[in-house]
Amino acid sequence: MFTARERNSEGSTGKFMTRSQSREQAFALLFEKSFNPETDMDDIISLSLENELIEPDEFASMLAQTAWDKLFSIDDIIEKYSKNWKKHRISRVALSAMRLSICELMYIPEVPVGTSINEAVELCKKYATAEDASFVNGVLGSVAREEKLADRSGSDAPKGE
Known part of the structure; x- marks a missing residue:
């Protein structure tokens, strides 16, 4: 993952962000949001940009926002399929990764199932x-x-997922 510090003088990274990189940035946003649930996703994105932590592209921002908007439905699915595990016992990393993937599985049908998992x-x-x-x-x-x-x-889905 590249940070905002790696931007060139015009403010662009000069790199094409792959879907994998976008997912990693969406994951970082969801992980951060799990510590600050009352903060709007737009504010988390803005703070990340200001602090030069990440520079999410449109796909990353959309994916993180959709996952958070559908959080209750996604968490219900996680609890349903997490046999003998309650959500509060699952690490934030695992929870954020599952939220991201379930968002893609349930709400973004053009993403291949195997790729998302x-x-x-x-x-x-x-x-x-x-x-x-x-x-x-x-x-x-x-x-x-x-x-x-x-x-x-x-x-x-685009090639090079």
Whole structure:
């Protein structure tokens, strides 16, 4: 992930942000929001830009905002498929990664199911533990199977997800 400090003199990063990078930035926004639930997502994005923490693109901002707007529905799904786990026992990293992926699975049909699940697992591997990654993979796999999403290929998704 590149930070706002890596922008060139015109204020642009000069780099094309991949969907993976966008997801990582949306994840960072959701993670931050989990500590500040009363703060508007727009304010969190603005603060991140001002403090040069991240520079979310349109997809990252949309994904984080949609996930937060649908939070209650998404958290209901997490609780339904997190067998023997209550939401308050799940790490913020795993919770943020699952919220992001479930948002894509349920509300952004052009994203391939496998891509969304894999990205969430990779975020957990990077920012949490192997156990969190395994847990997230199991929960999201159950969501995809039970919600009949496993066959969705997301053919409209851009190459290089």
